[in-house]
Amino acid sequence: MFNSLYRHFFKLDALSSFVALGIIVFSALTLVYSLRFMRGHKQLIQYYTYILFSALASILAVLSNNLILLLACWGFLGLTLYLLILMGEEQPAAAATAKKAFVIVGGSDSLMLLGIGILYFLTGTFWMDNIKIPLAGGGAGILPVAAYLCIAVACFAKAGAMPFHSWIPDCAETAPIPVVAFLPASLDKLLGIYLLARVSLHLFVMNQAMNTFLMVVGTFTIIAAVAMAMVQHNLKRLLGYHAVSQVGYMVLGIGTGNPIGIAGGLFHMLNNAVYKSCLFFTAGNVEYRAKTAELDELGGLAKSLPITYISCLVASLSISGVPPFNGFVSKWMIYQGLISSFQSSGSKVQALVSVFCLVVALFGSGLTLASFMKLLHAVFLGQRTNSQTQSSRNEVPLTMWLPCVILAALCVVFGIFAYQVPLKLFIFPAVEGVLFLGTWQAVVSTLLVGAGLILGLWLFNLKGVKPVMRQDTAFIGGEPVDLTEVRVTGTGFYDSVKNFGMLKSIYRKAETGCFDIYEQGKKLFSLSKVFQYLHNGVLPTYLVWMLLGMLGLFFVLAR
Amino acid sequence: MKLLFNFLIFPGFLFSVIVGLMACWVDRKVSARLQWRVGPPWYQNFVDIIKLWGKETIVPEDAKVTFLFAPYIGLLSLVLVATILGRALIWPQSGFSADLIVVFYLLAIPAISLIIGSSSSRNPLASVGASREMKLVLSYELPFILSIIAVIIKSGGAIQLETILNSQSLFKSHIASLSGTLAFAVAIFCAMGKSGLGPFEISEAEQEIMGGTLIEYSGVPLSVFKLNKALMLYVMPVFLTMLFLGKDLSPVFMSLKFVMILVIFILVKNTNPRMRIDQAMRFFWIYMTIPAVLAVALAVFGL
Numbered sequence: 001m002f003n004s005l006y007r008h009f010f011k012l013d014a015l016s017s018f019v020a021l022g023i024i025v026f027s028a029l030t031l032v033y034s035l036r037f038m039r040g041h042k043q044l045i046q047y048y049t050y051i052l053f054s055a056l057a058s059i060l061a062v063l064s065n066n067l068i069l070l071l072a073c074w075g076f077l078g079l080t081l082y083l084l085i086l087m088g089e090e091q092p093a094a095a096a097t098a099k100k101a102f103v104i105v106g107g108s109d110s111l112m113l114l115g116i117g118i119l120y121f122l123t124g125t126f127w128m129d130n131i132k133i134p135l136a137g138g139g140a141g142i143l144p145v146a147a148y149l150c151i152a153v154a155c156f157a158k159a160g161a162m163p164f165h166s167w168i169p170d171c172a173e174t175a176p177i178p179v180v181a182f183l184p185a186s187l188d189k190l191l192g193i194y195l196l197a198r199v200s201l202h203l204f205v206m207n208q209a210m211n212t213f214l215m216v217v218g219t220f221t222i223i224a225a226v227a228m229a230m231v232q233h234n235l236k237r238l239l240g241y242h243a244v245s246q247v248g249y250m251v252l253g254i255g256t257g258n259p260i261g262i263a264g265g266l267f268h269m270l271n272n273a274v275y276k277s278c279l280f281f282t283a284g285n286v287e288y289r290a291k292t293a294e295l296d297e298l299g300g301l302a303k304s305l306p307i308t309y310i311s312c313l314v315a316s317l318s319i320s321g322v323p324p325f326n327g328f329v330s331k332w333m334i335y336q337g338l339i340s341s342f343q344s345s346g347s348k349v350q351a352l353v354s355v356f357c358l359v360v361a362l363f364g365s366g367l368t369l370a371s372f373m374k375l376l377h378a379v380f381l382g383q384r385t386n387s388q389t390q391s392s393r394n395e396v397p398l399t400m401w402l403p404c405v406i407l408a409a410l411c412v413v414f415g416i417f418a419y420q421v422p423l424k425l426f427i428f429p430a431v432e433g434v435l436f437l438g439t440w441q442a443v444v445s446t447l448l449v450g451a452g453l454i455l456g457l458w459l460f461n462l463k464g465v466k467p468v469m470r471q472d473t474a475f476i477g478g479e480p481v482d483l484t485e486v487r488v489t490g491t492g493f494y495d496s497v498k499n500f501g502m503l504k505s506i507y508r509k510a511e512t513g514c515f516d517i518y519e520q521g522k523k524l525f526s527l528s529k530v531f532q533y534l535h536n537g538v539l540p541t542y543l544v545w546m547l548l549g550m551l552g553l554f555f556v557l558a559r
Numbered sequence: 560m561k562l563l564f565n566f567l568i569f570p571g572f573l574f575s576v577i578v579g580l581m582a583c584w585v586d587r588k589v590s591a592r593l594q595w596r597v598g599p600p601w602y603q604n605f606v607d608i609i610k611l612w613g614k615e616t617i618v619p620e621d622a623k624v625t626f627l628f629a630p631y632i633g634l635l636s637l638v639l640v641a642t643i644l645g646r647a648l649i650w651p652q653s654g655f656s657a658d659l660i661v662v663f664y665l666l667a668i669p670a671i672s673l674i675i676g677s678s679s680s681r682n683p684l685a686s687v688g689a690s691r692e693m694k695l696v697l698s699y700e701l702p703f704i705l706s707i708i709a710v711i712i713k714s715g716g717a718i719q720l721e722t723i724l725n726s727q728s729l730f731k732s733h734i735a736s737l738s739g740t741l742a743f744a745v746a747i748f749c750a751m752g753k754s755g756l757g758p759f760e761i762s763e764a765e766q767e768i769m770g771g772t773l774i775e776y777s778g779v780p781l782s783v784f785k786l787n788k789a790l791m792l793y794v795m796p797v798f799l800t801m802l803f804l805g806k807d808l809s810p811v812f813m814s815l816k817f818v819m820i821l822v823i824f825i826l827v828k829n830t831n832p833r834m835r836i837d838q839a840m841r842f843f844w845i846y847m848t849i850p851a852v853l854a855v856a857l858a859v860f861g862l
Contacts, residue, residue: 300681302625313625313675322671323664335660336718343716351859355712359704359855362663366700369667373674373693381625381678382686438658438718445657448566448642449635455567456631460779469616471623493690497697500840 011065011129014429015201015266019062019194021426022273023187027055029277029403030182036399037178037284047087051182054080058187062194067116067126070195074112074154077191078105081183085175094174100518101167108157108164115150118143119203128198134205144204151199152214159192160184161251162221165244166516169228172240173293177284180236185243185280186273193250193269197262200254208346212353214255215338219357222248222364228510230371231498235283235293238375239276242319242368246272252361253334256354258344261337263423263431268330270422271414275315275327278407282312285396285404286379295375300384304394309380311404316376318411320369324446326414326422331365336437374493416446562655570645572638579789580604582821586792589825604789608782616778619680629676630776630783633669637790640665644797647720648808658718662798663707666753669787670696673762673772676784680775688771691836692762698843699752699759705851706742706749710802712858713739720801727805734803738857743803745851747823750799752843754791757828761836796820 012020030051038047054077061073082102088094116126122143123131135144157164172180200206200214222245229241250272253265285308286301287293302309318325321332335358342354395401414422419442428434473480498507534545565571583604591598618626643657643665657665674692677685711718713733714726733739752759763771773784800808800816808816834842 302679303620317671321664322668323661328664332660332664339711339716339718342712348859352856355708355855355859359701359708362660362704362708363701366667366697366704369671370693370697373671373678373689376675377678377686377689381675381681383681383683437716438660439656440661441655441657444562444655445639448562449632449639451563452566452572452635452638453631469618471620472617473620494694497694497840500837500844 009066009069010063012063014426015194015197016062018270018426018430019190020059022190022270023055023058023062026182026186026190026273026277027051029281029406030178032399033181033281033284033403034178036397037288038176041087041176043087046083050080050084051179054084054183054187058191061191065128067119067128070128071109071113071116074158074191074195075106075109077158077188078102078109081105081188084179084183085171087176087179088174089176090174097167097170097174101171103521104164104167104518105157108154111150112154115147115154118147118150122147128203131203132205133203135207135210145210148199148204148210152196155192155196155199156217156247156251157192158188159196159247159250160188160244161192161217161247162224162244163517165221165225165247166518168244169232169237169240172236172243172280173234177236177280177287180240181277181280181284184240185276189243189247189250189269189273189276193247193254193265196251197254197266201262206257208257208350211255211257211341212350214251215353215357218248218250218252218255219360220248221245221251223360223367226364226367226371227503227507230367230374230494231507232371233295235286235295235298235375235379236280238295238371239279239283242279242371243276245364245368246276246319248364249331249334249361252357253330253337256334256337256341258337258340259431259433260333260340260435260437263427263434264330264333264335264337266430267333267418267422267427268327270426271318271326271330271411274407274410274414275318278311278315278404278411279319281400281404281407282308282315285400288396288400289394295378297385298379299382300380302380305380305396307395307401308404311401311408312380313376314408314411316372318415320372321365322369323440324412324415324442326411326418329415329418329423329440329442331361332438332440333436335361339437340435370494377493416442418442565646566638566642570649571642574645575638575641575790575793576786579786579791579793580608582792582796583789585818585821586825586828589822590829593829608785611777611782611785612779614778616780617775619682619775623679625675626679626775627780629672629679630780630787633672633676633787634783634790636665636668636672637787637794640794640798641790644720644794644801647724648797648801648813651721651724656720659707659711659720659723660718662720663704666794666798667696667700669791670753673784673787676780677772677775682775684768684770685772685774687768688762688764688774691764692772694836695752695755695759695761695839698840699749699847702745702843702847702851703749703753705848705855706746707802709738709742709851709854709858712855724801724805724808728807732804732806735806737862738854739803741850741854741857743799745847745854746799746803747820748827748847749843750795751824751827752839754788754795754824756824758831758834759839760833761839764833792821792824796824 038044041047057073057076057080061070061077064070064073082098085098085101086094119131120126122133125131133144135148153164160168168184171184225241225245225248229238229245232238232241250265250269253261253268256262283293285305286298289305290298290301292298314325318327321328338354338358338361342351345351345354498504567573584599584601588598640662643662647656670692674689678689710723710733714723717723717726727733734743751757755763763773773781776784796817799820800813804816
C-alpha cells in the first residue's frame, strides 16, 4: 500500500535523486557544525526542529511528482527560512531580515501558485509526468509563457537570482552562520535550480527567446552581484553577494539549452553548494574566534586558524574557478555550452548575445577571484589588529573544522576526478548527450604538477643544495615595522575600482537600495498609508464612519 | 613517461626556462643599448639565478606554508602551459592536450600565487603590491578575454588549440584580417600586463614600493619568482604566435615570430614610463576594451 502511494506521489529519477542526496549530505554537515556553534543559544530545541523540518520538506519537494505537493513543501520551506533567520543574535535586524526574506520568497510562491493554476488550466493535470507543453505555438497564446515565467520567478527568488536576490546578503549578515550555510548557500540553491531545470527540461519545451531571456538574467546576476561583492566590508555580507553571483552561472548554463551547458549548470549547482557552505562555515569559525566579521577588524588569522585557512583557501580558489578545483570544471562546461550555442545560432543577434554572455561570464570569474583575494588578505593574511596580537595556534573545536575539511576535500576530489566521480555518477545520468568541445585532462595535469612539486622538494632537501633558512620579522627600509600600526586592510583594496568613472555613481545608487526590489516594493505599498490613517483605532471615528455609511445606505434604499 | 619527459625537459621546464632566460637577456641587452650602456653578457641571467640559490632564505613569521609554496605553484602551472603549447605545436595528435579556456585559466595562476605569496609575508608594502597586482589582473583580463574570443569566433567556435592552428594553416593567419589585427594589438598589451613588463610593472615598482610583492622574498623562492617572469617571456609570445600568427610554424618561422613579438615588447617597455594603477585601469578598460569589442563584433560579421 505504501509502495503504491509512494509510486503515485513521488518520482525518483537521476535528476531528483542526486539533489536529494546532496540535501542529506549538507543537512548532516550543518547539524555537525551546529553542535558547537549554536551551543548556548536560547531556543536550541526549536532550532534543531526547524533544521530537520527544512531538510525533510526539501527532500519531499525534490522527490514529489505532484505540483500541489511540491508547492506545499516549497511554501513550508519559506516558513522555516523565516523562523531560522529570526534566530539571529542582533534582534531588530534579524527580525527585519526575516520579514524581508519572507516577503520576497513568499510573494514569489504566490506567483508559483498562479503558474501552477495556469498549467492546470492548460493541461488538466497536476502530475508532472504528464505535462509537456511547448512555450510558443499550439494555439495557447501567451498562457504557457506566463506559466513558465511565474514558476521561474519562484525559482529565481529561492535561488537568489537578480532581481529577487536582495534577501540573501541581508540574511548572510544577520542569521546564524549554520543557517546561512544550510539554506541560502546550499539547500535553496539546490532547490531553486532543480526546479528551474525540471521545469525547463521536462515540463516545457523551451524556445530560443526564453533561453535567451534566461541567459541574460544569468549574465546580469553574475556581473552585478560580483561587482557589489567586491566592495563589501563585512565578511558575511561579501559571501552573501557571491551566493547571488554564482546563481547566475547556473541560470546561464540552463539557459544555453544544449546538453553541455545544462550539465555544466547542474554541476555548478552541486559545486556551488559544496564550496559556498565551506566558505560560510569558515566565516563562522573566524567569527567564533575573533568575535567579529568586519574585515577592518580582522587580519593575520592564518597562524591561529591554520586548518580553517587552508579550507578557505581551497574553497576560494574553487569559487574563482582556478584549475584543478571543482568550480573550474563546471564553469568550463558552461563556457563550452555558450560556445556551442554560438556555433548553432541562427542569426547574428543570437551569436552576439552568446558571445556577450561568454565575455561577461569569463570576466565575472576574474572579479570573483579579485574579491576572494581581498577576503583572504583581509582575514587570514595581511597584518594583525591590536586586539588580536596573540599568534599562537588556536584552532576551533573538531566539530567545527571537520565539516570545512570534508567540504574542501570534496572541492578537490570533484575537481580532479570530475569525469570519474561527480559527472559520471550524478550529472550524465540526468542530462543525456553531453558533448565536450575542449579537453582538460585534470588527473594527468595535476599529477604532472604534483610530480614537479615533489621533485622540487626532493632537490632542495639534498645535501649541499639545501638552502639556509631563517625566520625574521618584516622590514621596511632596514627597520622592522610595527605591523599593528602600519596596516593595509582589505577594505581599501579596490577603492580605485569603486571610484572608476561611471562605476562610482552606480555603486552609490546601489548602496542606497536603488536596485533592491524589496525597497522599491515598499515605496509602492506606501499607498496603503491612506488606509492606515483611517484605521486609527479610535472608536468614535469608526462610529462616525458607520453612521455616515448608514445614512448613505438609507438614503439610497429609501429614496 | 614521455609526458614526464615533455613536462620536465623539452617543451616543458628546462627548455622553456632556458629560452625564457635568453629572452630576458635580449630584453636587458636591447634596453641597455637603447640607453647607451653596454649591457650584460648572455649568461648573466643564469648566473643571477644560480647566485640566488646560494643565498640565505629569510622567511617572515606566520603563514610560512603558503609563502614558500606560492612561487612553485606559479612556476609549475606556467611549465604546464608551456608543455601544453609545445605539444600542440609539435605533436598535435598526441592525446594530452587542453583547450584555449584551460590555458587562459592556467595563465592566471602565476598572478594568484604572487598575490597569495606576497600577502602571506605580512609586509604592508607587499600588501600594497598585492592589491595593485590584483587590480592589474582585473584590468587586462577584460580586453584579453575579448581578444581571445575574437580568435575563437574566427576559428568558427573551435577552442582546441590544434583546431585553431589547423584552421590558420589551411586558410590564413588570424592577424591577416581587420578584426585579427585589432585583437592582436590588444593582446600584445595584455600580454605585457600579464608579464609585468615596462609600463605595467606596477605591482613591483622598485623605486616606489621597494619591489612590492617581492619585498620579503629572498634566496630560492625569489629565484623561482624570477624564473616565473622569465617563463612568462617565453610562454606569452608563443601563445600569441599560436593564436594570431599560426600560418606557418616551422622552427625557423616560429623563432622569427617569437623574436618579433619580443622586440615589440621591448620597444614598448623602453619608450613608456611606469603607469599609476588607476591609469593602467583606464588604459585597459577604455582604450583597450573598445578596440577589443570592435574586434569581436567584426569577427562575428566575418571581417
